[in-house]
Amino acid sequence: MTSRNDAKVDFHLAYNAQIYSTPPQRQYNTWMVFSKVTGFIESVGSVDAPVDEFKDDQKTDYQNKLILPGFHDSHLHLESYGESLLKLNLKNCKSFDEFKKLIADYRSKSPDLKWIEGSGWNKNYLGRFPTAEDIDEVCPDVPVIMLSSCRHAAVVNQLALNIAGIDENSSEPGIDKYPSGHPSKPNKPTGLLLEVPLLIRFQKNLPPTTSRSKTSAIMAAMCELLKNGTTSAHTCEENTWTEFCQLADENKLPMRIFYSAFITSKNHPTNFPNFPNEKRGSMLHFNKVKFFVDGSLSARTAALSLPYTDFNPEDGAGSGDGLGVLLFSEEEQEKMMKEVVGEGHRLEVHVIGDRAADVVLNIFDRIDLDPTSRPIFVHCEILRKDLIERMKVKGVIASIQPQFVVTDTYAIDSYLPEKLFQYAYTWKSILDHGICVAGGSDAPIEEPRSLMGMFDAVFRTSENRDLKNSSVFKPEECLSIEQAVDIYTQGGAFTAMMEDKLGQLKAGFYADFVVLDRDVISNPDQCLDAVVLETWVAGIRRWSIDEGFNF
Template sequence: MRGVPQMFCYIFRQFSGLPPTTRVRQQGQARTKKKRCWATVKTRAQQLVMMLVHVLVNGRLWDWATAGTRRGTLVLVNNVIADVVWAGDGGETEGKAAAEELGKQWAERVKLHAAAGTLHTMIRGQGREKLVTQAHENVAKAEGVTDAEAQPQQAAQWKVVDLEGRTVLPGLQDAHLHVSILGERAERIDLAHCRSIAEVQQALREGVRRKPAGTWCIGYDWDHEKLAEGRPLTRQELDDVSTEHPVFAFRVCVHVGVGNTLALQKCGVPLERPASIMDILPPGITPSSAEAADDLVGYSEEDGLATGMLREHMCYHVEDMLRKTATFEQRRARIVRGLQQCLRVGLTAVQPNDAHAWDVYTALHAEGQLQVRVHLTIPYDELHTHADAPERPTATSDDMLRCERVKVFADGSLGANTAALSLPYRCKHHRATKGILNYTQPTLETMFSRATRSGFQLEVHAIGDDAAHKVVSAFAECGLGREHRPILTHCQVLRQDVVDAMAQLQVVANIQPSFVVTDAAWVMKRLPPALLTHAYVWRTLLMRGIPCAGGSDTPVETVNPFRGMYDAMYRNGGHEAVGDGGDGDGARVFKPEERLSFTEALHLYTRGAAYAGRCEDTRGWLAPGYAADLTIVEHDVSREPHRMRNMLPYQVWVAGTPRL
């Protein structure tokens, strides 16, 4: 079947019931617009017996050509959009009877060509034609199946779905999130509601009571900006919670956390400051300098005792210890919970950064339990070092699961004052610091070259302008450009030279619109004025022709893509009043000139995310030949975008199947 166009591969795998297979992209293999799908047929061709046609009628469909919704009808053949009939285009199908007739016609067409041994369907596209061909006899000969056995045994079936005026959007996608951690939250203690250190302690005490002595008690989402004391927690305050449990509380950004004495002991951190922090770091943690190492573990300047604060790599070390002690069943349950939450908010595809997760995702796929498409990004540390990570970029033939990307953390977060800036922070607790740069530029170049030689796409976390500058410079030194699609994730603080370089190299900007709302409350106090000019400049990036994708970074922000689009449009919670902006609440917004239109916001979570995931030819459009991934909502949000603030979907279709 080598060379069969991808649309039919979607259909073929869906209705044949064949087991999933994988394809591996070799180094240097050209990626062209006409993608190919490789499939190995390991069952009898007589399984090619059934195709299902869905006709979705009486709805409003998003049309990129007009940047709005139009009345129309969608025809799905198994997991692919086969036809779009716009009302008024000479193919009026608004009535149920007309839709039934359309379904019957498509079912007959499928039956006719399948019975002839060839599925040969002309698909009308937007200004182009796609020819989809499948020769059953070629498959049969390859498998030693006779012509008689190869004949389909049943006709195609069809079903009409009345949308009753609802709006159909291309399936929404999240280009950056943490599914495993999202699902893990059910096992941890939520501290987001706490407004004082006493409340944090009380919440943790309640959690400790439910756990046997010696087991970890993990809290999450505290924010010193919201605490009455206006400062982080301390080791002694967590010792007051328990001395029999290792207690650790992650800040909302997950880049810093505080542990009690027992937790620090588990991490190998001495209570008294050692002569060199480098000497106490766990194996595998190699800071860019001794100064950077000093920032990873907090010690009091007054008495030299541990404050309990751990930053960046040391925080990742805590997470790594916890995950390594988890059973496969525990890790599976967390990912399943996380994916269920993604589906409930309208996502059809996710691009998660999850550690030690490839074995779980492959098992879920083999069991047919993946309800949304997954493009897993593995940590750089798992590249060729863990048995549960693929050696080469890998994707399943039904395109429900991919692992083709490697993640590198260049710096930390603004909220924790660990994002690497070119100028010192302004806040009172960190006036002298410029943040933490995890790697020098030469080290970044070595890492990037290694990942690229292995065939993986690069995604690099960079929040501060100094980190972004060094990352983009390393991209250029490694010869990475449009064809490699390197991704710069977060892009919160940039500079003009960084934006220019991103435009030249066509670096993908993976942005999180909801960060604006969260950070606007304190960013003016934290960043020096010179760095505010190119902070959170989503529209500027788009206007420069830089590819942009939208993500949530959940659980740091809400996983709901509608809220992400809303925040991209309204940017509420900032410092400059501009009236109600159509949202009816008179909210103030941060940098209103960087607000996006609905079309631009939708682009981030559909076509933009698809481009970041190298699947723009099969996702992001309601057009023939594209995957039948749909997010259906009650209201026309293109005309009433303020509804997205607290919206949930009516229905979610993935691969031609209603999943929600």
């Protein structure tokens, strides 16, 4: 044996595999050599694997398994997702009986909690919005807050309303109230709170989350992500920079974290990164500031150019003028963006409706935003063609969540004006315009399962991911499996501005990769059932189905 290995580089050989290579050379290699020390791929090939040059413990025979570049989840909320794993989860709640039972059970299991927090309820599963009364039936004596699955709404109980000082005299936008003609509760708050600015202010009443609980949530989230093949998490965060830095300093980040700080945390003295592009070690990189412009389609608060179909000026359904909401005035938004860009930060903007995209592109024009800064529009659910063209000119990346196609079909059918239907979820059209598209889950909104996202990008089933019985939502917008893989690999790498190091498996790139139990490229319908056998980041195996986690 002529070992070329030495301890300084600690090379490892993966061979007898189908190693997916992406454009411009779309082909399979069968082996690659990478360093466990530098984390880089040294060489790849499709014939003559240098098997004899490596000792047994320095090589792995993958028995023809498929190896893909590690997945990027290009938009999620790691800490919130971790919290949703650790707190009360109402995600699968299909009735109010179940809703109340889960809260009652949680309450009795956690008698010492000063506040009860949970998330995940969905009005469309429950049949109506929950109210304070629903919670008070089972838990009147401890304040309770339950965020909706889209996290743009919350329901709280009466005690929580009292603590926050919310009553019939409160005039803050977003506080839902009974009508003035209600027999017993005229103008009283229902317990429903709408939209992010109100929720952020309300949450100041909750006991502050300890650093330790934030770290536990982040760790729980990263474990789930690794199991699903994620090697890079582009996470939007509020006040967790210190915790991420600590994990990075202690070498406890098993994946790449591209940190996006909410604009709302900017004036937080200790928990906002110190300067643009701040890095900690090789795994933590602060690279953007996140803005909110509009709401969500399901809450009918995404800002549209035409009114929601169920808008009724009499009862205000669909809110305000029926066009959804802009969370800040255009002037305020412009002032904040200009300031942040002036400080050298990169912009990431929550944009769901076409009116929101229009407003932000106008701001980009006025502040003369540099297209090479690669600003990001997160969600991009309703985009007219003229907006897609303007995004291209401004270098805007479309960060999309293919799983929303399945979840939101009801909202599109129920509320979206017919004229805007043609512009909904046009992922393929966006790609065809030469815009970089990056795939993500928006966890905890959707499960952080990139393979499920690929399945939805390819099949676009309107319900239950049932290929036999479900209709396809706009078949002309289905991506090929190769395009779907690209948005979760190369699209994410471009979004991270690391397309020369991440997103592909070739010499000079990082050995971030995923081993699957089946060939989803040949059989994309298997994406939902495919199992991630191993997840490697920078040449280190961080997850293995046989041996668990390694970090």
